[in-house]
Amino acid sequence: MAHVAESKKKIVNEFCDLVNSYPVIGVVDMENLPTAQLQKMRGQLRGKVVIRMTKRRFMNIVLDKVKDNKKGIEEMKNYLTGMPALLFTKDDPFKLAKTLKRSMSTAPAKQGQVAPKDIIVSAGPTPFSPGPVISELASAGIKTAIENGKIVVKSDAVVVKKGNKVSSAIAGILIRLGVEPMEVGLNLTAVYDNGTIFTRDVLNIDEEEFINKIKISYNSAIGLALELSFLTKETTKMMIAKAFREAKSLALSQNIIADGVKEEIMAKANK
The missing domain is CATH 3.30.70.1730 (Ribosomal protein L10, N-terminal RNA-binding domain)
Structure with missing residues (x-):
């Protein structure tokens, strides 16, 4: 042994x-x-x-x-x-x-690392003056223009899809643009x-999304319970209020004198 x-x-x-x-x-x-x-x-x-x-x-x-x-x-x-x-x-x-x-915390992407999500270069100004960097950005699929003597990214561009490896050229561009897509x-x-x-x-x-789904589910359950006249702790008061409104409406339409409507019926009769 x-x-x-x-x-x-x-x-x-x-x-x-x-x-x-x-x-x-x-x-x-x-x-x-x-x-x-x-x-x-x-x-x-x-x-x-x-x-x-x-x-x-x-x-x-x-x-x-x-x-x-x-x-x-x-x-x-x-x-x-x-x-x-x-x-x-x-x-x-x-x-x-x-x-x-x-x-x-965020960190720059290195050559060979796998993108945890789509890596995006957002539209906006850059610190670069016109020069060879324009063709480097274009090779990465980044559309640019010249404004006020500086290179501007015209629209958001996905330079690495989620799950793909970061190339040496893309890693260099991202560093120069100050984009730190990796999480450390x-x-x-x-x-x-x-x-x-x-x-x-x-x-x-996503906690916010999860809480919103719970709220939507709760409201849907309450609505279904009210529709089915299903008594629960949460729906009892609502159902009593609903029954009162419906009874009152019926009493008024049929001129049925009751405590909750007699004043309104008398007022209607005196018109």
């Missing part, structure tokens, strides 16, 4: 203790993250999130060792991409995702919480 160094055992045991001590475990990809940025983010997250890095092989061993205590956590091995690290926190997954998103930070790939794995697509929700 192969000998395992005590230092390696210690690393694995420390990670196992962390996994068992925290209810929420996240995986992040730290590829292309500058050291200075990482240290800054560690400071921002101190007291909320514990960040630990080790070899991917050790992480796989850890996730296998704790699977009896954390149901389904071994599936997190599928999300150990790029340069992975593990996060440990007591915050819920969506709060963790929001915290990490707030700590992201802890790239959250998945979060484990009580047997459920939340992927990046699920966690990166």
